Amino acid sequence: MAEALIRDHLEGGSLRIDVQSAGTLGWNEAPATPYVIEVLAERGIELVGHVSRKITRAQVDDASLIIAMTRTHAWSIAAHDPEAAARTFLLDELVRLGTQVGPRGGELLDAWLAELDALRPPGRLGRANEEVADPAGESIEVYRATAA
DSSP states (O other): OHHHHHHHHHTTSSOOOOOOOOBSSOGGGOBOOHHHHHHHHHTTOOOOSOBOOBOOHHHHHHOSOEEESSHHHHHHHHHHOGGGGGGEEEHHHHHHHHHHHOOOTTSOHHHHHHHHHHTSOTTOOOOGGGOOOOOTTSOHHHHHHHHO
16 A cells, blocks of 8 residues: 555656565565555555565665665564665654655755664664554554555
């Protein structure tokens, strides 16, 4: 759902950004749940052909920015690749720190992310209130709240 929402948000912009989603579990290449498809459709987003997948070493290596939904996800990435921790942020953490630093403008993404990372206490990836809980198994209302 996050991948589809981010893609939709970026659509029509001048930047060409490759957005991919992957989890720490993978869920055996399962399709999106009916609630995900319904909630996205309510927002005018059609999700076709999506399957869950586990994050790979190549994805971590290739990613300029990694947006995690929970601290557990962020910690998993950092534990396997300490260098990736500096470019791994919770979604709300990215917004909070980005607001403090200001828009990227013409600055290189790596430099801007380094500014954000420098604002975090050492070894800390996000705050508990910045996590986006997985709505799996919950009601459609929880999916709607998560999408919002």
